[in-house]
Structures are given as structure tokens and as C-alpha cells.
Ligand SMILES: Nc1nc2c(c(=O)[nH]1)N[C@H]1C(S)=C(S)[C@@H](COP(=O)(O)OP(=O)(O)OC[C@H]3O[C@@H](n4cnc5c(N)ncnc54)[C@H](O)[C@@H]3O)O[C@H]1N2
Ligand code: MOO
């Protein structure tokens with residue numbers, strides 16, 4: 001089903017006198033263009049005159065406009081007559097849209113009570129009143145976005161599409177094998193936009209969008225076995241249930257003594273090895289042979305290491321030491337770890353927000369914990385898209401095909417950063433199948449990372465399918481960066497939950513860089529972790545040509561006795577050449593080429609994002 005035409009009508013005395021003061025209309029045009037890239041968009045600015053409003057709406061209905069959105073004139077002032085004019089021309093009201101707009105707007109401001117918006121149908125056109133402010137228009141558009149396609153399809157009586165959408169909604173799932181019909185029809189390729197309808201965000205804006213959207217993530221806490229908690233974020237504070245060590249323990253292999261006995265010959269009473277206890281109190285002039293880690297017998301308050309003793313006498317078979325000489329007078333507590341020396345009883349072992357590492361797992365194991373409460377990680381699914389892709393396991397390449405390398409690469413990259421994921425295979429460039437694959441993935445994960453199909457090609461279906469079949473909100477569809485320009489970040493409601501979709505570019509390096517900069521950031525925010533990789537300043541070891549876009553250059557660091565590490569760029573940075581990311585320990589943040597700045601000399605200092613292992617030191 002295609003939405004052939006949409007009309008945006010600004011209803012305002014002021015704007016009808018001075019069009020440049022109309023900000024809501026252009027905003028609405030941009031929102032509708034993003035959502036209906038194939039549609040014609042009519043615009044009009046008219047005064048708050050009831051007859052003119054009625055006439056304009058009827059005029060658009062006559063020319064088969066599918067959707068009319070008005071902005072302005074819904075308030076309480078005497079000139080506000082949009083609702084009355086709309087009521088006069090619609091044949092059937094759609095009150096639930098008005099209710100939804102009111103509810104959502106009231107969440108933001110009680111002033112929403114003063115809006116009298118109306119929604120209804122005239123012939124085959126859906127008409128919705130929005131308030132006049134730009135902010136309200138953006139908010140209201142997000143409210144109706146998820147239902148627009150479906151509503152228009154029903155009104156246009158596209159029963160086939162409607163039924164299938166109804167079915168998939170009832171079934172709550174879509175089997176990727178079953179043909180899933182999509183609303184998307186890009187067959188009129190001549191109508192495709194010849195420039196991207198998506199504003200190009202600066203990196204900082206993209207990060208801000210991700211941060212604000214992901215903070216809505218409703219995570220929870222779960223108990224995991226401590227051996228499975230590596231990389232998780234602890235969600236509780238745990239205290240030591242017993243002191244560590246639980247007894248005064250020897251630090252050395254030697255002899256437990258009474259420091260008050262001083263130096264000289266001592267009789268060796270017995271031996272205490274680690275794991276054994278010896279309860280009889282030590283008498284004056286006695287010592288006990290002891291191993292590291294073993295408990296001191298009662299009465300002993302120091303350990304003399306064997307290196308500081310001399311053998312005086314032993315049994316004939318030399319199996320028993322009888323006397324040793326303590327060469328130097330020991331001090332009290334010498335080479336002894338008193339009770340609680342490492343961890344005091346009740347000491348805090350870990351607090352909320354700490355990321356579990358191996359040492360902490362050891363501490364918790366040693367402290368007798370089997371489980372630890374951690375913040376749930378979002379479940380992640382990975383989906384590749386593209387007719388040219390074949391399974392990496394296939395030995396022979398089919399003509400004009402390549403193997404899907406993104407899926408495994410992204411899975412490994414996520415794993416390397418502590419995020420398990422499930423691979424959902426490859427969706428072909430067919431709207432119905434893509435929609436089915438997306439639905440299948442969204443059923444299984446909170447966050448979907450897909451790659452491919454987000455640029456300008458007529459087979460780049462991801463954005464239209466997300467918008468038209470999933471009512472998704474596109475938070476951004478292009479970013480001013482290299483690689484990664486067509487990166488897309490969207491959310492949608494699916495089976496009653498918010499789903500987060502990162503549609504990365506298909507180029508392997510673009511997918512790699514954007515997974516690191518956008519996806520890992522988002523997942524860390526879900527866990528309440530620091531979202532950014534650490535950064536440091538490094539020196540270029542060679543001059544580097546600048547791209548018109550800010551570029552994330554893969555490099556390794558060489559640590560010399562220079563003040564800063566040297567960055568060695570990993571060869572040709574073309575975004576298809578995944579070799580340029582192999583072994584990369586950093587992404588160099590290169591500035592975009594400027595007026596008279598198109599390259600950086602060797603030795604120039606640039607910021608480096610530390611995204612990989614530093615094995616090249
Ligand atoms: N007219 C324009 N064309 C392109 C633009 C543009 O602005 N105007 N942007 C270019 C940039 S930048 C990028 S990045 C790519 C991204 O395109 P898509 O996201 O649509 O990716 P695809 O076209 O599907 O694939 C791009 C490239 O990557 C290969 N690929 C895709 N998936 C995989 C995979 N799973 N494993 C390995 N390789 C994969 C695919 O075969 C293509 O060669 O768009 C430019 N075009
Ligand atoms: O944005 Mo692309 O990743 O430069 O080719």
C-alpha cells in the first residue's frame with residue numbers, strides 16, 4: 001500500500017500573513033517526508049477562518065489525499081475554529097486518536113487540556129488536527145506514527161494488507177518463512193527520493209539521541225551464578241560474611257614461634273601444614289614447623305621463615321626435626337596474616353554499579369557467595385540483509401555473491417564487549433521477507449543490530465519497512481561520519497515492549513565502527529555503565545589525508561619513549577576493507593577536512609578512542 005499524498009495545512013492568521021513565521025508546517029512536512037518518502041506532500045497556510053478551512057480540507061479530499069494533518073487553531077481563543085471546521089467536513093470521527101493525543105500530551109503538560117483537536121475521515125482521507133506549536137507537532141506526530149499506515153490502509157480499503165497485518169498482530173509473531181506482506185512498495189523506482197530525506201546528524205547529536213532514548217530502557221535485576229557474572233554490572237552491595245583469613249595464617253614456610261622467646265634453639269614440637277589445625281598451645285622454648293597458609297597454633301604470634309633458621313638436631317632417619325636455631329629474634333606478628341587481614345568481617349566486597357571482573361569473582365567465591373545480583377543485559381539479535389549474501393559456510397561463491405561476514409563479526413565484537421547475541425541469519429531485499437525477519441528478530445531481542453539496506457538504493461528497504469510496517473520512530477537516519485553515514489537508529493513498539501533497532505550500513509567497516517560507537521554505547525547505557533570508551537591523545541606516525549566527514553580511522557598504537565604513543569594507521573581505510581580493522585586497538589578521531597585543512601602531518605596529535613586490545617605494545 002503506498003500513501004500517495006499527504007497534506008499539511010498550517011492554520012494561523014499570523015502565518016498566513018507572514019509564511020516565514022510558520023515553523024510547525026515545515027516540521028510536519030519533514031516528519032511526513034521521512035515517514036512517507038514516496039508520497040507527494042501538499043502544503044498550505046490559511047487564516048483562522050472556518051469557511052476557508054472547510055473549503056481547503058474538502059479540496060484536498062477531492063484530490064485523493066490520503067492524510068491531512070492540520071496544525072493550529074485548536075485552542076480556546078475566539079479565532080480558534082479548526083475543530084469546528086473539521087467536524088463540519090468529516091463524515092466519521094476517530095475519537096481514539098484525539099484521546100491518544102490528549103493522553104500523551106497531558107503527560108507533558110496540563111495545558112494539553114486546552115486543545116480541542118479533532119480526528120476523522122472524509123471519503124477516503126484521514127484528517128487529524130494538531131496544536132499549533134512546533135513542539136506539540138513533533139510530540140503528536142510520534143503519538144500517531146505507529147497507526148498511520150494501518151489506518152490509511154483500512155480507509156483505502158486495502159483489505160489484503162490490513163488482514164495480514166491484523167493476523168500478524170494477533171499471532172504476535174511472524175514466521176520468517178511465511179510470506180509477510182509489507183506496506184512498502186518501492187516499485188515506482190522513478191519516484192524514489194533523489195536525495196536522502198533524513199537530516200544528517202553530527203556525531204555529538206547522534207550520541208545525545210542514543211543517550212536520551214536508551215535511558216528509557218527498563219532494565220531489571222537478576223541473580224546469576226558468580227561464574228557466569230563476568231562483565232555484568234552488579235546490582236547490589238555484598239558484605240563479607242566472615243573475616244579473611246578466618247584464622248591467623250602464616251605467610252611463609254618456616255616455624256611458628258612465640259616472639260617473646262626471642263632468638264636461639266627451639267624444640268620443634270610438630271608440623272602444621274595448610275589445611276591442618278593444631279590446638280595445643282605453644283610452650284616457651286618450643287616452635288612448630290608451619291607452611292604458608294596454615295593456621296598458627298595457639299600461643300604463637302610470629303613465623304620465622306626457614307631461611308632464617310639452622311637445623312640443630314633431627315631423628316636418625318632425618319624424618320623428624322628435633323631442634324632448630326632461630327637466628328634472629330622475630331617480631332610479634334612477623335610473617336603472620338592476622339584474622340581479617342585481607343577482608344574484615346562485614347567489609348564491603350562489592351557495591352552496585354561495579355563491573356564484575358575475574359578478581360571480583362574470586363573474592364565472591366572466597367567469601368562464600370554462589371550468586372550475585374546483576375543488572376540484566378538487553379538481549380541482542382543480529383540480522384544481515386542483502387540478496388548478494390550467502391552463508392559463510394558455503395565453499396563456493398555463487399555468481400555476484402559474497403559471504404555474509406558482518407553477522408559473525410558483529411557477534412564477536414559484541415561478545416568482546418560483554419554482550420551475548422543471537423544470530424538471525426540473512427534477510428533478502430524483499431519487503432515482505434525483511435519485515436518477517438525483523439519481526440522474528442524483534443520477538444527474540446530487545447536490541448536488534450542489522451546491517452545493510454539503509455542507504456539510497458531502491459533495495460535499501462530497512463527504513464521504509466521499519467516506518468511503514470512497524471510504525472517505528474526513526475531517531476536518526478544519517479550521521480555526519482565516515483564510515484557509517486547512513487547509520488539508522490529507530491525504536492518501535494513490538495508485542496507490548498519497546499524495541500531498539502540499530503540499522504548499520506552494510507559495509508563491513510561501517511558496521512564495525514558503528515557497532516562500537518553506537519551499539520556498545522547503547523547497551524552500556526542499558527546497564528547503567530559508563531557509555532564511552534576511554535580516549536587518549538596520540539601522535540600520527542605518518543601524514544593522513546582528511547575526508548570531508550569526520551573519520552574514525554583504525555590504527556594500532558606503538559609505545560615509544562616519546563611523550564605520546566604513536567598511531568600506525570592500518571592501511572587503506574575504505575569502508576569495505578575489514579582488514580583495516582584487524583588488530584585495531586584504537587579509532588582515531590580525525591576532523592573533517594576544512595577550508596585550508598585537507599591533511600594532517602606526521603607527528604600531529606589526534607584523539608584516539610581505545611576500542612581494542614593493546615597487544616601491540
Ligand atoms: N547514492 C548513494 N549511494 C551510497 C551512499 C550515498 O550516500 N549515496 N552511501 C554509501 C555509504 S557511505 C555506505 S556506508 C553504503 C551503505 O549502504 P547500505 O547500508 O545500504 O548497505 P548495502 O548497500 O546493503 O551494502 C553495502 C556494501 O556492503 C556489503 N555488505 C552488506 N551486508 C554485508 C554483510 N553482511 N557482509 C559483508 N558485506 C556486506 C554489500 O555487498 C555492499 O558492497 O552505501 C553507499 N552508497
Ligand atoms: O558511510 Mo560509508 O560507511 O563511508 O561507506
Ligand SMILES: [Mg+2]
Pocket residue numbers: 452453454455456457459460506
Ligand atoms: Mg545499499
